Amino acid sequence: xxxxxxxxxxxxxxxxxxGDPPPIRQVRQQIxxxxxxxxxxxxxxxxxxFCHYDPTRVSKLYALxxxxxxxxxxxxxxxxxxxxxxxLDLPGERIPLKDxxxxxxxxxxxxxxxPGIVEAIRGVRRVLKPDGKLIFFELGLSPxxxxxxxxxxxxPIHHWLFQGLxxxxxxxxxxxxxxxxxxxxxxxxxxxxxxxxxxxxxxxAICNHDTGSPP
Ligand SMILES: C[S@@+](CC[C@H](N)C(=O)[O-])C[C@H]1O[C@@H](n2cnc3c(N)ncnc32)[C@H](O)[C@@H]1O
Numbered sequence: 373x374x375x376x377x378x379x380x381x382x383x384x385x386x387x388x389x390x391g392d393p394p395p396i397r398q399v400r401q402q403i404x405x406x407x408x409x410x411x412x413x414x415x416x417x418x419x420x421x422f423c424h425y426d427p428t429r430v431s432k433l434y435a436l437x438x439x440x441x442x443x444x445x446x447x448x449x450x451x452x453x454x455x456x457x458x459x460l461d462l463p464g465e466r467i468p469l470k471d472x473x474x475x476x477x478x479x480x481x482x483x484x485x486x487p488g489i490v491e492a493i494r495g496v497r498r499v500l501k502p503d504g505k506l507i508f509f510e511l512g513l514s515p516x517x518x519x520x521x522x523x524x525x526x527x528p529i530h531h532w533l534f535q536g537l538x539x540x541x542x543x544x545x546x547x548x549x550x551x552x553x554x555x556x557x558x559x560x561x562x563x564x565x566x567x568x569x570x571x572x573x574x575x576x577a578i579c580n581h582d583t584g585s586p587p
Contacts, residue, residue: 380441383535388418388445391481395562399574400424400480403507406576409475410434412460412467412499414492415482417442419449427454434469438462439535465491469499476500480509483543485536493550502579506552509574510543514567522568530569544573552577 392400397420404424409431413421416435425433433455437443443459450457460468465488477496486492496506514520523539530537544554557575561567 379535380439384418384439384441384445387442387534388420391417392420393563395564399509399562399572403509403574403576404478404480405429406505406507407476407478410473411476411478412436412469412474412496413478413480414467414496415479415485416446417481419446421478421480422446422449422453422455422457425453425455430455433457434460434474436460436462436467467495467499471498472501472504474499474501474504476505476507478507481511481537483508483546484511484538484541485534487536489541489546490550493547493552497551497579500579502581504579505555506547506577507575508543508547508577509572510541511537511569511572512539512541512543514561514571516567519567519571522566526568539569547577548580551580553580 400421401424404421405426407425408429411425411430411432412434414436416437419435435446435457437446437459438461446459477500479496483489483492500506514523520540527539530539544557548554555576555578557573559571559573561570562572563570
């Protein structure tokens, strides 16, 4: 079936080829080594972050990825690291880990792609220990109204081409609404892509205990 062929064969290679130009790799190099302890990475894709983890700080990496085509590429990256890595699927859209079981969750260009973002962020909060950290690097809504107009126009094409990618999500606000407090964050247009598809935020967030436990 052509749609399945695109999703499992062409899309993984597209993400692999376009998803790691030097400015993006620099940010990965900056934030991924902050991960420590038991780590869950959601939507690992082709495994572009694996080489940036510090194996002396990461005791275990749970690599969640629902697309079998991505997994095939990520499997290759796995052999280039010394990480204690276990791939996870996403049965019933629920992260298959116990409550409060990981120290760090990493999401790079996944919260901007995932269909049910509110539920996904709640799931992240559920599996994080109370003093755990979310490391994020995401694409989304530009602060510039002229660019926003282009983002709204171009979103349907990106949504199809990049299998669910949204250009107009305000990811930091959604992270905060999901019960996190942003600890540190940088932002800006990255890479050589048009401004409509290159506004990014990267940083860390911690659980906001004032908002209570997620339902
Ligand atoms: C744009 S790619 C990013 C890949 C990788 N994180 C990176 O930085 O290059 C988005 C990834 O999210 C995955 N994904 C889609 N829905 C998901 C879900 N509900 N939970 C976890 N990952 C998901 C896709 O299969 C894809 O590998």
